[in-house]
Structures are given as structure tokens and as C-alpha cells.
Amino acid sequence: MPLKRFGFAKATEGEIKTPKLLRVGKDIEFEGDTFIFLGKEIKRGVVYPTSLEQREIKITENIYLIPNLGDLLRNTRELVDYTMALRDKLGFDKLFYAPGIPPHLLPVFFYLGYDIFDDSREKLEPYSLIGPAENSSISNFTEFMLQETLKAFNAGRLRELVESIPDNKAKEILRILDLKYYEKQELFWPIWAPTLNAVSHDSLFRPDIQRWLQRLKERYIKPLYAKYLLFLPCSAKKPYSISKSHREMRKHIKSTMHEVILTSPLALVPRELEAFYPAQNYDIPVIGHWYEEEKKMIREAVQWYLEKFQYEGIISYLPESMRFLEDILRENGAEMIWGHDLKELERVTRKIDYHVPGREVLRENLGVLAAYQFGIDPEIMKDTTIKGRFPRIDIWKGKRRLFGYNPEKGMLTLTKDSAEILLKENRYTVKIDDFHPEGDVFAAGIMDASPEIREGDEVTVAFNQELRGWGTARMCAYDMLQERKGKAVKIRGRIKD
Amino acid sequence: MELSELQRKIREIRRNAKREEKKGLIGAWRERDRLNGEIVDAFVVILRTRGCRWAYHSGCSMCGYFNDTNPKMSEEELLNQVREAKEKYRGERLVKIFTSGSFLDDWEVPPKVQESIYEEFQDAERLIVESRPEYVTKKKAEMLQKYGNIMVALGLESANDETLLYRINKGFRVEDYKMAAELLNEHGIKVKTYVLLKPPFMTERMAIEEAISSIEFASRYSEVVSLNPMNIQNYTLVEYLWRRGEYRAPWLWSVVEVLRRTHELPVEVVSYPTAGGTKRGAHNCGKCDEKVLKAIVNFSLTQDIKHLENLHCPCMERWRKIIDVEDYLWDYTANL
Numbered sequence: 001m002p003l004k005r006f007g008f009a010k011a012t013e014g015e016i017k018t019p020k021l022l023r024v025g026k027d028i029e030f031e032g033d034t035f036i037f038l039g040k041e042i043k044r045g046v047v048y049p050t051s052l053e054q055r056e057i058k059i060t061e062n063i064y065l066i067p068n069l070g071d072l073l074r075n076t077r078e079l080v081d082y083t084m085a086l087r088d089k090l091g092f093d094k095l096f097y098a099p100g101i102p103p104h105l106l107p108v109f110f111y112l113g114y115d116i117f118d119d120s121r122e123k124l125e126p127y128s129l130i131g132p133a134e135n136s137s138i139s140n141f142t143e144f145m146l147q148e149t150l151k152a153f154n155a156g157r158l159r160e161l162v163e164s165i166p167d168n169k170a171k172e173i174l175r176i177l178d179l180k181y182y183e184k185q186e187l188f189w190p191i192w193a194p195t196l197n198a199v200s201h202d203s204l205f206r207p208d209i210q211r212w213l214q215r216l217k218e219r220y221i222k223p224l225y226a227k228y229l230l231f232l233p234c235s236a237k238k239p240y241s242i243s244k245s246h247r248e249m250r251k252h253i254k255s256t257m258h259e260v261i262l263t264s265p266l267a268l269v270p271r272e273l274e275a276f277y278p279a280q281n282y283d284i285p286v287i288g289h290w291y292e293e294e295k296k297m298i299r300e301a302v303q304w305y306l307e308k309f310q311y312e313g314i315i316s317y318l319p320e321s322m323r324f325l326e327d328i329l330r331e332n333g334a335e336m337i338w339g340h341d342l343k344e345l346e347r348v349t350r351k352i353d354y355h356v357p358g359r360e361v362l363r364e365n366l367g368v369l370a371a372y373q374f375g376i377d378p379e380i381m382k383d384t385t386i387k388g389r390f391p392r393i394d395i396w397k398g399k400r401r402l403f404g405y406n407p408e409k410g411m412l413t414l415t416k417d418s419a420e421i422l423l424k425e426n427r428y429t430v431k432i433d434d435f436h437p438e439g440d441v442f443a444a445g446i447m448d449a450s451p452e453i454r455e456g457d458e459v460t461v462a463f464n465q466e467l468r469g470w471g472t473a474r475m476c477a478y479d480m481l482q483e484r485k486g487k488a489v490k491i492r493g494r495i496k497d
Numbered sequence: 498m499e500l501s502e503l504q505r506k507i508r509e510i511r512r513n514a515k516r517e518e519k520k521g522l523i524g525a526w527r528e529r530d531r532l533n534g535e536i537v538d539a540f541v542v543i544l545r546t547r548g549c550r551w552a553y554h555s556g557c558s559m560c561g562y563f564n565d566t567n568p569k570m571s572e573e574e575l576l577n578q579v580r581e582a583k584e585k586y587r588g589e590r591l592v593k594i595f596t597s598g599s600f601l602d603d604w605e606v607p608p609k610v611q612e613s614i615y616e617e618f619q620d621a622e623r624l625i626v627e628s629r630p631e632y633v634t635k636k637k638a639e640m641l642q643k644y645g646n647i648m649v650a651l652g653l654e655s656a657n658d659e660t661l662l663y664r665i666n667k668g669f670r671v672e673d674y675k676m677a678a679e680l681l682n683e684h685g686i687k688v689k690t691y692v693l694l695k696p697p698f699m700t701e702r703m704a705i706e707e708a709i710s711s712i713e714f715a716s717r718y719s720e721v722v723s724l725n726p727m728n729i730q731n732y733t734l735v736e737y738l739w740r741r742g743e744y745r746a747p748w749l750w751s752v753v754e755v756l757r758r759t760h761e762l763p764v765e766v767v768s769y770p771t772a773g774g775t776k777r778g779a780h781n782c783g784k785c786d787e788k789v790l791k792a793i794v795n796f797s798l799t800q801d802i803k804h805l806e807n808l809h810c811p812c813m814e815r816w817r818k819i820i821d822v823e824d825y826l827w828d829y830t831a832n833l
Contacts, residue, residue, distance in 0.1 A: 024822070024825055028825065030824045030825070032706065033703065035824075044824075045659070046659060046663040046664060046698050047698060047827060048498055048698055049698070049738060049741070049743035049744075049828075049829050049830075050743070051737070051738065051741050051743060052498060052503075052506065052738075053498040057827075065827065067827035067828065068827065068828050068829075069827075069828060070826060070828035070829075070830040070831050071742075071743060071828055071829065071830045074742070074830070099825060099826060099827045099828075100825055100826030100827060100828055100831070118825060120822050120825035120826055121822075121826065121831075123818065123821065123822045123825075124818050124819070124822045124823075124826075124831060125818075
């Protein structure tokens, strides 16, 4: 049973706890032609190599041994395609045993969805982080790699580790997954994680970064007050608005501007979404140089944005290093300020002389957030009152609380009223059997789940069209439907019987 | 994989072979061999026949002998070859007649040709012919018995039916070999048995273990057991795998290991590794191959185990690790 997932990588418990390392001579052994796997005897039989036949070997109901991985590694596309086809056939919760893989590739095999490993390869030749080595600096390198992988996984940073393996095979597997299997990976990628470190150019193609760009295109609607656009640079500190540079800029912005931050690897972050993962969580090595891939991504995003949304005026306040946007900005009639010239920023924004009250800006911003988070109409925030001081706020409609707000996650939290709305819209809805949840909802009781639900999402729980509760998804829609065990929704509010 | 699929693959690879309509003997030469406890000169002849009948169906995964055969071979032409062989014969005490198939198969070698060989070489102390077990009939046994000097060599390859069926596609089972060998023994005809070291789809360790148990099994019916380490022949399934890095011919250390662990059996166990020391035959690291190969041949000729003692090379450590670990990899590409 999966406890936690990041894409295809998963930690599970049940028959055995995974990821798991099997030790040759202890956990696994050969007696003649019989393979002993944790005390279970399996006849080896005739195993053909991949050019004749590639076939998984069933060890138990849940565990499959995948032979010929060394052979498959010679053609990583074949390896990835085969593994994905096997997942489609057997399911994403089964445990895959990858015998004999080179231990420095353990993180990427785990990322690819393999769960069980062994130390056999290391017994054939010593290994290091860069592959086979003259000698090994530690006696149990495979164990070390598994521990590092697990540490990274638990910290939500497996992706960073995998991006950093100095081996072309590892890179190939990662890139094939990114380019060919984004949709599938994204299904299993949590909606929130504490950090995102864009440690390499491959980070641009992370499922959570791609999801950000995709959702901007699918769900983003600019607020009504947004008549004048202001492009700003990012800051190291997040969310941007608490950074020194942004606080300073704010003092010099003298009209109600719609602020959009241009950055890598997220391309474009409207101010309203600056706390939503990964905008609040990402970090990137900063050296004041933009690589072509980054330029291309930002240019494409800006072009798309300016084509889709109309403004009465556009201002850019960007560093010299971002002059690669100059032609696009000029074409769109932007007033450009290059470099750190706050006085100019003040002069230009003062001239616009357009003012919308702060409460209204905040309300509309929250409407945009609702649209982005739930894919619903931002009008939901119409006639609401915001109580409290941002970011510790609650959103009320008349005498009833409509939403809470979680500043750590930059997400709206549901109440009875908003849960009802989602249910009517049939979005982020988990359908359960006819019972009233006492505590949390377990996968066993789930009849249906909206396909857009990811781990960490706010969800509505209902029996048919009858609201039964609301809370936070602890697994994605796929698992809610496939799993028979495990906590599916952490209930925060419920309708009593 | 279904057996029919394996056979289809073997046929598909074989179709690429360019068989020429050649005439005359494939080869004839002299070599050292062992006969009744002595080292003697042996006369070896390879007749060019229509080839093995099993190869016309699909054939064995490692066998490329069909490459030299001629499907249009006539009886008359075969008799010419017998004459050619006889002309080259210098009265060696041991004569070995090979055919790239089965000498006892009347379709491949017409009875008249079989008999002329027996006649022409009846003065040799021993005449060895080869056959698949299905051609060893009671009638044949009675015929061979009359000459008294004939030994029949049977290619058992492995005493494991799973290997015969799914690794070699041998086309017969262990039981078929047993019946043929017993029939020959009952008629007082001596049997030599070939055991293959390292059929495809096996790890090095499995290959060693299986060769040893096969030799033990064959020793019950044979006077001599010849351990044949795999050599990679053209247009075979094994060559196809080898080119893809999915098969490695056995290590010479594995040959040594099998010989050491079977030499106390009450039969002669010999090995003359074809293409030994090359990539297409049993080989080690390249540095020690010549030395080890020589030791294997010397042991085979003398049956003195001291030739196989005190052999050393740094590559032995690598081989030992492969023996210990390869099974756990579930992959054939690491043993190179």
C-alpha cells in the first residue's frame, strides 16, 4: 500500500516495507535452480534475454521480479517504455523488484517506479557515485545509495537527487520520462511539497513545473481590476512580496498595477498566485545569467500571456539581463525600465493614476486563486468579506464562512459552503458509500473520485449529491480508486448523521 | 516463449545462410587423441552430406554445421568422398567420421555409403561415427556389432530436459538418449557422449553445475565423455545472441572446473575446446588462454589431473565473482 508518492516513486508498507534492499546470502539466495526470496522459493526456469522475450516474473500477488535490466539499460527508451507498459498492465501499486542494477543508478530506478533492490552488482565489482570504480570507499555502497534516496524522497527532494546523478543512462531515463510520460507522472505528483530546488536544466521539465505552466494556460483568469500590467523580476526570498526588493518596489508603485513576476523555471507568476506551490517554494542557482532554454521559456510565456490578456497599459521593471524580452515588450507597447531605477518606476506608475481599494484587490486575487486551485469561476468571491489581516484571513459570505486560507501552502481551504459548491460543480469531489465519516475517509469506502485530485488537494466528500464532509486528499484520484487500504481524505469538517 | 516461436527464430536466422553446392569432403586431417589408455594419431574425416535432418525442421540453437552441407548431395558423390578419404588414410589406429548430422540416418547417409565406410576402415582399431539417438535402431545395432571396432558418439548435450527443449531445441529428450545408449551397450557397442558446456539462457554457474550432472549421467552409458564448450557458429541463434552481448562462450576456467570435478568418475572425461582462446570459443582474459588451453588438452590426452592443478591468473578472481553473483543479476550482459 503506497504511503507517499512522488511521481512513480513510492514508499509502501504491507507484505514488506519499500523501498527495500535485499542482501545476497541473507534475504535472497540461490539453491541450484531455486531462487529463495525472503524465504519464498521460486524456480528460475528458462529466462530469455530481451531480444527474444522480456517477461516479468511473479513472486507474490504484489511483487514482480523484472529480469534483464542490464540488457534493457543499453537502450533506455526501451527500458522506460517497457516499464511503463508493465505498469499499465499490472497497476501502479504493485512492487517491482530490480535485481542487479548498478547501485549508483538506484535513485533513478526508484524514480522510474522500482521498489525493491539488492546488493548483487556491488559484489561483482566496486561502485562509486560515478559508476564502477577501482575500489569502493564504503563496504555497502548500495545500502548507502538507498539511504540517501530515501532521505531525499522523505524530504520531497528525490527529483533533485535524480537530476544530479552523473551518468548519461540516468539522464536518459529522466528525460524520456519528462518528455514522453509527463501526464502519467503528474497524476502521482503531490500538489504541494516544502521545497523545489531547480538544480539543473532538467528542472525546467519537472512534472510540477510543467503542471504550473499548463495550469496557467488552462485555469488562469486575470482579475477584473487588472487594467495596467507591471512585469517584475523575482526575488530569492519567497513569497516574493515579503522580500526586501519587492517591499522596496511596493513603496514606489503609485497606482493599482497588476503585478506579474518573470522568473525561471516558472516563467511567469501572477502576484495572486505567488504563494501557490511551487511559486513559494522554488529556489534556483542565481548567477545573473539566463540560459537559452530559460529565455525561450520565459519569452514563450510572455508572448502567450500578452496575446491572451489585454491591458490599457504595460510597464516593465526588469534587470538589464532580461533585455532578451525587449522586442516582445516593445511590440506590445510596454514602457520599459531597465535596471534598478525606483524613481523611474515611481514616476511612471504615478502617471497612470489608477486606484482600486486594497480590499477589492485582495478579494479579486482570491477569486483568481480559487479559479487556479479548483478550476472554478472566480466570481465565487463576489460579495464576500475578508476578515483578518493577510495572510491570516477568512473569507465570509454574509454570515457564513466560505473559505479559509493556508498561508504555508498558499491554498484556499474548504468550508461547508464551498464544499457544496465544488460538489455541484463536480470538481475535486470524492464520492463515498452511504456513510457519515467519523474520522478520516479510507480508500475502501470510496466509490468515485474526480480525476484532477492530487495528494494535498482540498476535496469535497459526498454520497451521491449529498455532502458528507471536506478535507485534504492524502492520495491522488488514481489511488483512491485502485487502493483498498489507506487513508484517502483527512477530514477537517463533516456532516453529522 | 513458446517452443514453436523459438524454432521460428532459429529458422529465421538460418535463412540468411548462403549454402553453396560444394562437392567433396568438408575436411580430413590428423590429430592426437586417446585410445585405450594410449595417446595415438587419429584420422578425422568430415563427409559433406545433405546435413542433419533435424536442421531441416529447425535445428539446434548452437549448431552451424548445416553451413557446409549440400542439400543435393547424391549417393554417388558420397561414395566418391569415401574413396577420397581412403586415399588420405595412413593407417591410423583411430578413425573418426563426422557428417554434420547423423551417420546412421539412412536419408542423410545412404546404407550403401555407411557400409562402405565400415568396410574401408575395418582395419582401424576403432572407428567412431556420430548419430542422433532416433537413428540408433535395433537393426543398426546388430549391423554395427558385426564389425566389432565401431564406437557410436551421441550428442546428449545435457541431461536436463528443460535445457534440451527450451535452450537447445535438441528435438529429443534425455529418455531418447538413454534408450539408444542402452541398446548400443546391450550389443556391446561402445558409446561416446558429447556434453555441451554452457547452452544459451544459462548463467556460468548453472552451466558448470549442469555439465557436471550431465557428465555423471552420461558416464553410466559411455566409455568416454567429451565436454564440448560452446563455440559460436555462423547463422545460429547463439551467434545472434552473442552479437547482441546476450551470450558469452564459457570461461576456460569453467572447463577446468568441470574436468576437475568429474575426473574421478570411472570414465574418461576429455575436452578439446573448439575455437578455444578466441571470442567465439571458450576463453579467459586473453593473457592466460594459451596456457590454460594447453593444460586442458594435456589433461584430456593423459587423464592426469596434475595438469589442471596450480593454474593461476588474476582473471580467475573475476570468473569466481561471476560464478558467485551472476545468478542474482537475472541478466546475461554482465558476464563479458
